[in-house]
Amino acid sequence: MQRDAHLTNAALMARRRAALPSGLGQSFDIVCERAENAEVWDVEGKRYIDFAGGIAVLNTGHRHPKIVAAVKAQLDKVHHTCFQVLAYEPYIELAERLIAKTPGDFAKKAFFLSTGAEAVENAVKIARAATKRQAVIAFGGGFHGRTLLGMGLTGKVAPYKAGFGPFPAEIYHARFPNELHGVSAADSLKSLENIFKYDVEPERVAAIIIEPVQGEGGFYAAPAEFCRALRALCDQHGIVLIADEVQTGAGRTGTWLACEQWGVAPDMVTMAKSMAGGFPISAVIGRATLMDAPGPGGLGGTYAGSPLACAAALAVLDVFEEEKLLDRSKAIGERLVTGLKAIAKKHVSIQDVRGAGAMVAIELFKDGDRSKPDADLTKRLCLEAAKRGLILLTCGSYANVVRVLVPLTASDALIDEGLGVMAACFDALA
Ligand SMILES: Cc1ncc(COP(=O)(O)O)c(C=O)c1O
Numbered sequence: 001m002q003r004d005a006h007l008t009n010a011a012l013m014a015r016r017r018a019a020l021p022s023g024l025g026q027s028f029d030i031v032c033e034r035a036e037n038a039e040v041w042d043v044e045g046k047r048y049i050d051f052a053g054g055i056a057v058l059n060t061g062h063r064h065p066k067i068v069a070a071v072k073a074q075l076d077k078v079h080h081t082c083f084q085v086l087a088y089e090p091y092i093e094l095a096e097r098l099i100a101k102t103p104g105d106f107a108k109k110a111f112f113l114s115t116g117a118e119a120v121e122n123a124v125k126i127a128r129a130a131t132k133r134q135a136v137i138a139f140g141g142g143f144h145g146r147t148l149l150g151m152g153l154t155g156k157v158a159p160y161k162a163g164f165g166p167f168p169a170e171i172y173h174a175r176f177p178n179e180l181h182g183v184s185a186a187d188s189l190k191s192l193e194n195i196f197k198y199d200v201e202p203e204r205v206a207a208i209i210i211e212p213v214q215g216e217g218g219f220y221a222a223p224a225e226f227c228r229a230l231r232a233l234c235d236q237h238g239i240v241l242i243a244d245e246v247q248t249g250a251g252r253t254g255t256w257l258a259c260e261q262w263g264v265a266p267d268m269v270t271m272a273k274s275m276a277g278g279f280p281i282s283a284v285i286g287r288a289t290l291m292d293a294p295g296p297g298g299l300g301g302t303y304a305g306s307p308l309a310c311a312a313a314l315a316v317l318d319v320f321e322e323e324k325l326l327d328r329s330k331a332i333g334e335r336l337v338t339g340l341k342a343i344a345k346k347h348v349s350i351q352d353v354r355g356a357g358a359m360v361a362i363e364l365f366k367d368g369d370r371s372k373p374d375a376d377l378t379k380r381l382c383l384e385a386a387k388r389g390l391i392l393l394t395c396g397s398y399a400n401v402v403r404v405l406v407p408l409t410a411s412d413a414l415i416d417e418g419l420g421v422m423a424a425c426f427d428a429l430a
């Protein structure tokens with residue numbers, strides 16, 4: 001096929017660099033032309049296996065036919081009214097179905113926004129309105145978005161917070177339990193105690209927000225018993241417990257929500273990313289008594305819960321049921337962990353292979369020395385993988401984690417092909 005000479009990756013990247021600010025990161029100098037399930041093709045016709053899934057957005061794959069059909073059908077009916085002006089049924093049905101899937105033996109309500117950061121902001125707004133308290137506790141290494149409150153809650157300075165302060169007041173950071181980096185669950189609970197001792201009395205804390213598995217922070221899972229202790233602490237002091245499931249939600253960890261694995265329920269859950277398979281929508285689902293605290297007009301947004309995104313999210317729920325994607329999440333996770341452990345046997349740089357369902361990562365250290373996180377190798381590995389046709393992402397407080405977020409609709413053959421590319425990259429870089 002004859003291709004337009006101006007539509008090369010290099011030419012488009014040159015235009016991108018001239019027109020777009022450098023603060024907008026770019027993992028690869030690749031410009032995507034089309035995508036299907038777990039594969040993408042660039043403007044030069046090169047094919048890639050997609051182990052990134054648009055950063056945890058494509059659990060149902062690129063352009064799932066049922067989701068595309070649902071959005072097209074909605075487009076033919078109504079595509080915008082602003083829900084607060086004129087309501088539409090898909091929004092209401094989506095709220096009902098998400099409520100039914102959220103843990104907690106209490107009445108719940110839900111509403112929608114457009115981005116993960118907005119969902120987090122609104123959960124905090126609601127917790128403050130309901131408790132009439134101001135302070136919020138988040139965790140070191142956590143990521144909660146790029147808005148000012150999102151940045152304030154985020155527990156990583158570079159690149160997310162550097163130069164952007166001051167941040168909203170009354171935010172405190174506890175230590176996230178992370179055995180690999182020497183923080184036990186007991187250390188983490190102690191750090192909360194210290195916040196109550198040194199920084200703010202628990203009676204002024206509105207909420208504690210936690211990712212069940214830290215996403216950008218490095219795919220570290222908070223142990224279930226720690227989350228139960230957190231629940232008890234929140235109950236003791238009347239603090240709202242918020243599970244930020246923007247990255248973990250919609251089946252990535254083998255259950256619809258990761259907090260289902262805690263054995264106790266958070267008061268509020270935030271979702272976004274894969275809940276609508278790539279259409280921009282986010283959700284706050286929570287205890288009805290809290291959710292009704294803000295006065296009329298206090299919540300909402302012009303595009304929030306757009307009809308197209310609601311239709312997509314409803315189709316995602318159907319696809320999960322029809323294709324048993326929660327089972328698939330567990331099976332893919334096991335396949336990836338087995339495959340990556342086999343690679344780790346040959347390469348001492350891989351010091352940890354971990355997975356919560358299909359939220360899988362490897363962590364790299366220089367010469368296998370756990371005091372020397374290897375960000376350089378991690379970056380080179382991802383670039384080498386892209387050259388060989390596999391899209392991989394890094395993450396982690398030390399930038400030494402390679403994460404896999406392959407669509408749950410990917411075939412075993414494609415996953416094995418991706419694992420093969422990873423093995424070849426390690427061999428090439430060793
Ligand atoms: C746990 C978590 N919370 C919030 C966000 C922010 O979501 P968004 O980029 O849609 O604002 C992210 C994004 O990566 C996330 O992983």
